[in-house]
Amino acid sequence: MIAGGVAAGMSAASRALRQNPEADVVVFERGEYISYGACGLPYVLGGDVDSFGDLIARTPAQMRARGIGVRLRHEVTGVDARARTITVVDHHSGRSTHEPYDKLLIATGVSAIRPDWAKTDLGGVHVLRDIPDGQAIEATISGGAKRAVIVGGGYIGLELAETLHCRGLSVVVVEKGPEVAGRMLDGEYQVRVRAELESNGVEIRCGTTVEGLTGKGDCVTGVQTDHGLIRADMVIVAVGVRPNVELARAAGARIGKTGAVAVNTRQETGVDGVYSAGDNTESTHRVTRRKVHIPLGLTANRMGRVAGVNMAGGDATFPGVVGSSIFKTFALGAARTGLTQTEADALGLNAASVDVSSTDHAGYYSTAKPIYVRLTAERGTGRLLGAQLVCQNHESVKRVDVVAALLHGRGKVQDLFETDLSYAPPFSGVWDVLLVAADRLSREIGRKQE
Amino acid sequence: MIAGGVAAGMSAASRALRQNPEADVVVFERGEYISYGACGLPYVLGGDVDSFGDLIARTPAQMRARGIGVRLRHEVTGVDARARTITVVDHHSGRSTHEPYDKLLIATGVSAIRPDWAKTDLGGVHVLRDIPDGQAIEATISGGAKRAVIVGGGYIGLELAETLHCRGLSVVVVEKGPEVAGRMLDGEYQVRVRAELESNGVEIRCGTTVEGLTGKGDCVTGVQTDHGLIRADMVIVAVGVRPNVELARAAGARIGKTGAVAVNTRQETGVDGVYSAGDNTESTHRVTRRKVHIPLGLTANRMGRVAGVNMAGGDATFPGVVGSSIFKTFALGAARTGLTQTEADALGLNAASVDVSSTDHAGYYSTAKPIYVRLTAERGTGRLLGAQLVCQNHESVKRVDVVAALLHGRGKVQDLFETDLSYAPPFSGVWDVLLVAADRLSREIGRKQE
Incomplete structure (x- = not known):
């Protein structure tokens, strides 16, 4: 049984069925739509996406054809974890029923504040x-x-x-x-x-x-x-979101200090048979090893997959996040991964940052635009902590993912500097801005020649 | 003394002077230009760069103002490594002279075949x-x-x-x-x-x-x-290039099996006081640990820096390459890093590849184009070996650098799959094509749940 049918819920449903084709998978979604790309909503309004329907990855009919039960406008309002039953309200009829479950996933997402x-x-x-x-x-x-x-x-x-x-x-x-x-x-x-x-x-x-x-x-x-x-x-x-943790709390799950549902790496809440995944759920930050609540699309999908595999008898673990995010407004792209200097300072880390401005393509190339990078690392260890990028060719800030890959493996500034990045004038400068930043930061933190 | 004043030579000159501001740095360049971005030549002809002059990063006058001697149309034609002298031909006058050196960098590049x-x-x-x-x-x-x-x-x-x-x-x-x-x-x-x-x-x-x-x-x-x-x-x-190794050979340096000059990680040839860097020089492939000759702009610049630091008394090492390259033709971008399946097979590696087609941006986003990725890994170990990407939004293939970063650290397919890549619809799909490819390849090589 899965409470919530958007990113995490539907990922879990698909994965559970792939893991165990005999599994009886039912998704209850309190709204009218499942499996849609919420991140695309502004782009429908803006015209970059033709219609709201285009955001829907799979319809209920498609899911049912794959053997996944989908109940729209059905909200799971209560859990009896000992009896392994849930209370489901049908918003069509207003009727409430009790349903047994073997494994329950709470994927109730967030609400706009x-x-x-x-x-x-x-x-x-x-x-x-x-x-x-x-x-x-x-x-x-x-x-x-x-x-x-x-x-x-x-x-x-x-x-x-x-x-x-x-x-x-x-x-x-x-x-x-x-x-x-x-x-x-x-x-x-x-x-x-x-x-x-x-x-x-x-x-x-x-x-x-x-x-x-x-x-x-x-x-x-x-x-x-x-x-x-x-x-x-x-x-x-648009003042923020809060995790929908009421159902998890009713099930007896622990709510973390972040305000979201606490889970282990298997997305287990600690309450037998009850999992939690998606925007309502905490994750572990790989850079700080702390619990964080950073509700984003990829994280939600990934948690859902892990939960689905485990609920169906498999063994998957959520690797944690490094805090990567990106957005576009007008021509500008802005991206970050890891920690900002402000965040590192707040955590008491001995962090240093350098700011580098360069061009996203070879400086002499027609479409080149200024690109601004802040790269942050820990003094002493030389460990990378984070990066921030801004550029008026919005896609050029996607190179933040190179830093994300290095953060994933607890890489050092020197690793970034030494990485053999691809180069041709329509794509970057010969010394990509990330390499320039890594070089300067190496000198700044005095670990250049280690 | 530096023989050759383009990428490696000028990088070395700048770095040597930074390392030791007292150093007497002289660059001999047989041509009429130094410090230019050869990779930009097609784009001047195409109009994406206004003039050939725009490719010149620094003029001889600028270099001289920084204390670097520049002799244009001067070709180093001989070396006496025991006497530490070079023979220099002045192509203006046709006269030949002998000049003493303390350290010599051979950065003679390649010639078109x-x-x-x-x-x-x-x-x-x-x-x-x-x-x-x-x-x-x-x-x-x-x-x-x-x-x-x-x-x-x-x-x-x-x-x-x-x-x-x-x-x-x-x-x-x-x-x-x-x-x-x-x-x-x-x-x-x-x-x-x-x-x-x-x-x-x-x-x-x-x-x-x-x-x-x-x-x-x-x-x-x-x-x-x-x-x-x-x-x-x-x-x-445009049938290829061959490394200009005559001068290195005259100095007594070893020419590797690749046909280019063999060096250690400090860019030393083994002949006392003689360094080699740039397109004429071999490097080590970090994936295969073999010597390769892949003449590219970033590699040349990087080797030059390392040579310059070491010639001036510092201690730098060249980290090797992972074989990243990228180009654009019409709307199409093509990129690769590491090994192709063909190359892996030729080396006798037990490699597997998956091919994934997806979209570079969210599928529903207006500018989304198909993107094609081949990801290659070693069976058994799960180690990433390489990636190839093609997309008609040329810049979208720059994400090859994420794989390059992982190859640098000998990462596994699972590391790529677990990396917290940034996501918003104008930049990628929620499951970026690299993550989809990593997921499929993990299953293909049967290391998914390790």
């Missing part, structure tokens, strides 16, 4: 977590919205800023922290992200706290902040 | 190794050339095929082997490269051997092959 001021019936106020949210935003845009306020300058807010701007709306991003992308990048790199948005006509108001909404009739008309009123006929609330 | 049939005075017949070659090709194009034959289907030939086609010439590539890109990729991937060229209107004739040239007056008019005559008013000979 709605502060008190956002708990409103006013039209035009949205979050963006699932397909119905996206459809509601599309309806507001199509209904003639002209002024959008996005509350929250994280990556979803910034992706949406581009989307809505390109759809012709004026866009204001309101962020209570001192900068946008504050949880992802160090300060200098946050500034580059903000500059890209501002140069494209998006207004950014940092250090600004939302206090309420104004409305006329049943429509939102503005956002009241501690720095005044901002008129708006559309408000997107 | 000219088969007997290409040793001609006919106008319109070119190789492309240096800036004067590029200027001569430009003159032929500007002079009204209409039909180009490129002899040789390696990456330089294929880069030039795009260039000349875009300049309005009809282009025929003649390759004596069974396919283009034959030394770089396995067969299926060679075919994809050929298809890209053919679909853009370049004619490819494989299995065709050139027997001679035809001319009228002092201009070339055609290429005689074993499959008939091909009319041409321009012929580019």
